């Protein structure tokens with residue numbers, strides 16, 4: 001089943017025409033990876049989905065309902081969690097406060113999800129009452145992912161979770177994403193090809209603000225010329 | 235020595251009034267990045283309308299409550315109709331809120347006449363005690379007490395309520411707050427209303443403190459509040475409280491010893507702080 005359908009969206013930032021036709025579909029229960037060089041428009045695509053950079057044309061359909069005209073907070077409330085490229089943790093708030101802020105309800109189901117995600121990231125419990133600004137880059141990433149998971153979200157948009165992380169940390173984040181797979185659907189922007197190819201199902205390549213290629217991750221793994229052309233991977 | 239103590243108490247009372255005005259200004263700037271030059275006008279409106287209600291009902295307390303309500307209502311109207319359209323445009327903000335300050339001051343003259351209005355304290359607040367050489371004036375202590383209560387109330391709101399949590403997060407990253415499913419525009423409105431009621435309360439308390447009010451008090455106290463917010467650090471309530479005390483007490487001493495330079499000293503203080511701590515004493 002298609003959970004999210006993005007159809008020929010175009011986005012301007014100021015007078016710059018950044019996205020010039022991005023289209024992709026996300027199937028429920030899968031991890032869909034967006035690939036592309038630096039500056040290709042991956043982050044802008046996620047921000048457009050969240051309404052942070054509103055689209056000028058095209059459409060975004062989530063669970064059969066068009067959402068691109070909604071303000072950001074309503075898009076989030078439809079069940080979409082966002083983990084931005086810079087993680088977006090609130091440095092002066094404690095980890096507990098970051099999580100509490102994200103919790104749209106405090107019913108049993110939400111508390112259950114919170115405990116589940118905290119068990120995946122025990123570090124967060126250790127520093128529970130510490131300002132999150134003191135966390136390491138990897139721990140901030142964990143907090144950002146945890147925060148996106150406490151609500152009953154069906155879709156997570158995660159922007160380069162491996163950025164700046166040591167290999168062991170990448171492994172840890174990957175394991176968690178694997179664990180989450182049967183709970184949520186994920187759109188993952190990832191430059192780390194190892195991570196992308198390990199957990200990704202389908203992929204789309206974005207280049208110069210357009211989706212130029214798509215397929216199954218398994219095929220891309222062995223398609224050396226495509227990897228070289230768009231991703232600069234030899 | 236007694237003179238010094240008296241002056242200190244006066245200064246703290248004035249500081250409380252300035253704090254009531256500065257608290258809203260600093261919150262509004264910290265969260266919405268709006269420099270609201272019209273904030274002082276709410277002080278003047280609180281004073282005029284509060285006093286009007288006070289004289290109509292013959293109850294000072296009802297006057298205070300009336301000022302708070304009118305401040306809140308005005309805040310709601312202003313945010314909705316005047317401030318919201320210019321949130322993203324700093325230049326228009328300055329023009330619009332400056333213009334608003336002038337218009338609101340002129341309105342007061344139209345409603346209440348161009349002359350000063352004199353205000354008397356209710357008898358139960360019009361007392362003083364002589365303790366050694368120190369004169370304890372009941373109303374000043376009352377003003378100080380309210381200042382402390384409001385400070386504690388705002389701190390409670392910021393530290394212990396969900397609204398406060400959202401405000402603190404919003405100061406750091408508004409986009410992320412919205413991406414978590416929170417309607418920050420609603421929070422802007424609440425903060426604006428809160429700030430406006432505090433300003434109006436300050437004006438109402440100021441009225442019998444000075445004995446007379448005129449339309450210019452909004453401008454006078456607005457400038458002081460501005461200085462306080464800059465010294466304390468934009469967005470910091472604790473900073474504003476500290477700076478308000480500093481400016482209040484310093485002002486009391488200056489007015490007593492060298493009255494001609496009182497405002498200039500505050501300006502110097504502000505520039506001094508900016509020189510060594512550009513973000514203010516408690517700013518980030």
Ligand SMILES: Nc1ncnc2c1ncn2[C@@H]1O[C@H](COP(=O)(O)OP(=O)(O)OP(=O)(O)O)[C@@H](O)[C@H]1O
Nearest residue numbers: 013014016018036037038039040041042043044045
């Ligand atoms: N606020 C902005 N103003 C102007 N141009 C911008 C802005 N934000 C992004 N851009 C431009 O839009 C293009 C796409 O940027 P985007 O951040 O979406 O790329 P990306 O694929 O996420 O890159 P990276 O892999 O480096 O994160 C880039 O050319 C970038 O310079």
Ligand SMILES: [Mg+2]
Nearest residue numbers: 042043044085
């Ligand atoms: Mg990016």
